[in-house]
Amino acid sequence: MEGSAVRLQGLRKTFGETTAVDGVDLDVRDGEFFSMLGPSGSGKTTVLRLIAGFETPTEGRVALAGRDVTERAPFVRDVHTVFQDYALFPHMTVEQNVAYGLAVRKVPKAERLVRARKALAEVDLEGFGRRRPDRLSGGQRQRVALARALVGRPRVLLLDEPLGALDLKLREQMQVELKALQREVGITFVLVTHDQEEALTMSDRIAVFRQGRIEQVGTPAEIYERPATAFVASFVGTSNLLQGDAARRILGTPETHSVRPEKIRVLKESATADEPETATATGTVAEVVYAGGSTRFLVDLDAGGRLTALQQNLDTSAEDVAAYRGSRVRLAWRRRHAVPIPDAR
Amino acid sequence: MTVTAQPAGGRPEGALRRLAGLLHRRPRLRLTLLLAAPLLWLTVLYLGSLAALFVSAFWTTDSFTSQVVRVWSADNFHELFTTPVYRQVALRSVGVALAVTALCVVIAFPLAFYTARIAPPRRRPFLVVGILTPLWASYLVKVYAWRLILSQGGLADWLLRPLGLSGPGFGLTAAVLTLTYLWLPYMVLPVHTALERLPAALLDASADLGAGAWRTFRSVVVPLVLPSVAAGSVFTFSLSLGDYITVQIVGGKTQLIGNLVYSDIELNLPMAAALGTVPVVVIVLYLLAVRRTGALSSL
Incomplete structure (x- = not known):
């Protein structure tokens, strides 16, 4: 299908006895800021890992930009991830971290450096290139992870609770910045979060997860004002x-x-x-x-x-x-x- | 029951408690008592014997009586550097130690990768114990077991015969193989620990950014595990450099520094001492090189 960045069909994933994802169908449109919202254990992070390719589904298909990638390894998928704990390489400088994806793709060294610096500038981290990740604050690390994932201009950016480790003030600030950044680069963002406010403020559309299934997909207004189930009504906003x-x-x-x-x-x-x-x-x-x-x-x-x-x-x-x-x-x-x-x- | 005198605090105060109180008030006294025994051991016995070794290397022996003559001379060191045999043996010893270390790394890495990351977590402790078990067996038993394996018509010959080959027999190769077997656990353990601590998210991140398995191994796993490899190599290298029994048992006519020290110790103690300083110097140089990898801070 055209205009679909990510398409999931009948996705199921079991780990031994437990079913993490239990029949998920989803279409994420090109250029959309899409959030997967749900309590912990609702399967949203597993769906993200299935899209990235870190897990293979027990059943169902994953398609990226119309191409079936279900059986393909993460490194051939045009998708980059911002990890929950950032997963920066501790033995590399900030610049090397950001340039890693380019180096792997054999981009010439000079170009690599220019693009890494530009990506760092995009997240307001000029001049931090020579530092090691352990010399940065949590918020700065988060930006490095973002720059590293964005520098290769993937078709889809996956974000796994990217703001979870930040304090409230910084989180609110980053929510605004993330949304602005997404609009600027025009890349499809798929965000995993358990924070309903985060999902409501940033997303174009939201899927609410519960026990491995999707309860409702809709715009923030639809989800908030017209909850389809009692669970959505209580999980998003105060239950009344x-x-x-x-x-x-x-x-x-x-x-x-x-x-x-x-x-x-x-x-x-x-x-x-x-x-x-x-x-x-x-x-x-x-x-x-x-x-x-x-x-x-x-x-x-x-x-x-x-x-x-x-x-x-x-x-x-x-x-x-x-x-x-x-x-x-x-x-x-x-x-x-x-x-x-x-x-x- | 007798009533003991009670101090103002209301608790009975025995000699032990008074001592504890004294130590509590005097941190320096506490430190002195804590470190006195190990420091005595370290300075007098350990550094002292090293110094004695170094000093006696500058003495000579009477060629008739083999008595030590306490006259200062650098003859021993002069001989060490100019006699080709000594140089060959020294280089061979360093070569053996390096070869053993390299073999240990090559074997330990996949083994530790399996025990630390692939094996089901519940089975891991048993695998680690399995790797450490050989350390509980007697050194001599293990070396003689290898003598049996490598002897003519032994296990090595029998295994290689279908391929039209024969075992290495007794010699330098046999010594390297046996030493590798002996010191392997000292390499597996630190590498296993490092691999186990490696966050899975880093491997995911590398794959996510387009790196295949080999690239991830080269650019992420190796650099992060390298300090532990270096730490393990300190053991494999120095243990190999100091060994002379294994070489005697499976090495055929091969001679390493340890063998020369051993054969000189009766006839020419000062020369043995001079030879003995060689591995000490080599290991100090090796430690200085290893320090640059940051391995010593992870020990």
């Missing part, structure tokens, strides 16, 4: 499910619904929602969690169940929100923001 009796009494249907916390307004119990398309539910505030910019209200509903509501601290301060604990409130949200979960059990 209205089930059974509570759903019937509040929404008039026993179907399970998901409502995102930031869509819910916290009103006084006596307040009435004037707008016709609004659902409301009364309850008692069980807990308030003040988090600087916003406050989370955990409300036990009279109809049963508990909902979390997220409110920006526009006029309220820490003392104000603390007073809410134990008080009666009315929660209100637009009906369209209560999303039915088809497969909920």
